[in-house]
Amino acid sequence: MTLYADVRVSRGAFDLSLDLTVEPGEVVALLGPNGAGKTTALRAIAGLLPVGAGRVALDDEVWDEPPRVFRTPDRRPIGVVFQDYLLFDHLSALENVAFGLRARGVEKHAARAEALRWLGAVGLASYARSRPRALSGGQAQRVALVRALATSPSVLLLDEPLAALDASTTLHVRAELGQHLNRYEGRTLLVTHDPLDAMVLADRLVIVENGRIVQQGRPTDIARRPRTDYVAQLVGLNLYRGTATNTTVALTDGGTITLAEPASGPVHVAFPPTAVSLYPEPPTGSPRNTWPAVVTGIEQHAHTVRVRLDATPTGPTTLLADITPAAVADLHLTPGQHLHATLKATEIHTYPS
Structure with missing residues (x-):
């Protein structure tokens, strides 16, 4: 029954x-x-x-x-x-x-x-x-x-x-x-x-x-x-909405994300905070998704540190990155600090919105 x-x-x-x-x-x-x-x-x-x-x-x-x-x-x-x-x-x-x-x-x-x-x-x-x-x-x-x-x-x-x-x-x-x-x-x-x-x-x-x-x-x-x-937020992912044209997604709230595989039309874009890396200077090799970003928050999460960033105008308004405590020390992280964030395109998932 x-x-x-x-x-x-x-x-x-x-x-x-x-x-x-x-x-x-x-x-x-x-x-x-x-x-x-x-x-x-x-x-x-x-x-x-x-x-x-x-x-x-x-x-x-x-x-x-x-x-x-x-x-x-x-x-x-x-x-x-x-x-x-x-x-x-x-x-x-x-x-x-x-x-x-x-x-x-x-x-x-x-x-x-x-x-x-x-x-x-x-x-x-x-x-x-x-x-x-x-x-x-x-x-x-x-x-x-x-x-x-x-x-x-x-x-x-x-x-x-x-x-x-x-x-x-x-x-x-x-x-x-x-x-x-x-x-x-x-x-x-x-x-x-x-x-x-x-x-x-x-x-x-x-x-x-x-x-x-x-x-x-x-x-x-x-x-x-x-x-x-x-x-x-429950499952610990970055999530955005946008419109995909080939390998580029124009985000609804501004900025763009480049995909590893082409997509088309309205999509959700999701990826884990571990896919985001932070650097004090622009990284070499020109990764497809690299944005200047400002640290807006730092939180301890079990064995990692979750960093909240604002990557506008070229990237997402809110971006979460999970890094190690050692990386926090190396970067001397503080709220308001200017960094460069990169995102691995191979770890991005898209699906129809």
Whole structure:
């Protein structure tokens, strides 16, 4: 059975219009900046917020279709994991997991036995009697996950499930969550603003900006062919729009880029910041893409340094370059510094805009 969600919600000046599907065994990540409408969509699918128009259904089982149908959350076969887990502080881990089963009419002893089995599946059987405040962030996340899964939901809704974890815990818990999602046969909708969570956990990405879907597809396709500045920033690419004539692209915002292969018509131009090199003087050999540039920002990124540049009027207005800390020292980089940027034409990707 397929989850269909045609969600239309208006709140003041904000208008959400979202149309998506999730297939059995599929993990779909709803990805977007804060305020894009991701959590509003999840709450509508969960039944915590009625849609103003549209339709939410599991195949022909309609959950919400105003004004005729509205099923409350307890009448939808869903499991939900919230950002802050929302565990019951006065209940043990065992009773937290058993709660959903008991709410669905399972006898107390049977519910506790099933809850203990689920805690054992995530290595927390020895914490069955522990209250939430005695658990680490990673342990609490696992309790919240198995509480959602224990009722065998048809749909699993995850709202920023790793956001509350510290960096040292996230890597392990993300991998563990991925294993559970691989085994889960239902439909999973993951709401996140973290591109790494989305890329690692999801089969398909749905990118939302300002209440609208701007791009969707497999993570690898999204990463190779971003269509908005937000998506390009997520996947770490320089992205521009322009018109190609043979091997020259006239950029919409000014400047030109030379391609290794000819193209024609309106195109997106994308390339990684690692394809950009910086020099204090004009480089020898006359590379095809060389522009005078001014440093506008310097940021540490893991083991590299990301440099923001302005290469107008002959090149892009905003240009990102990733260089090593040693190169930063050699160039004596400071904001406002004048340099020369080169771009390898062989690392440029173009596709129709």
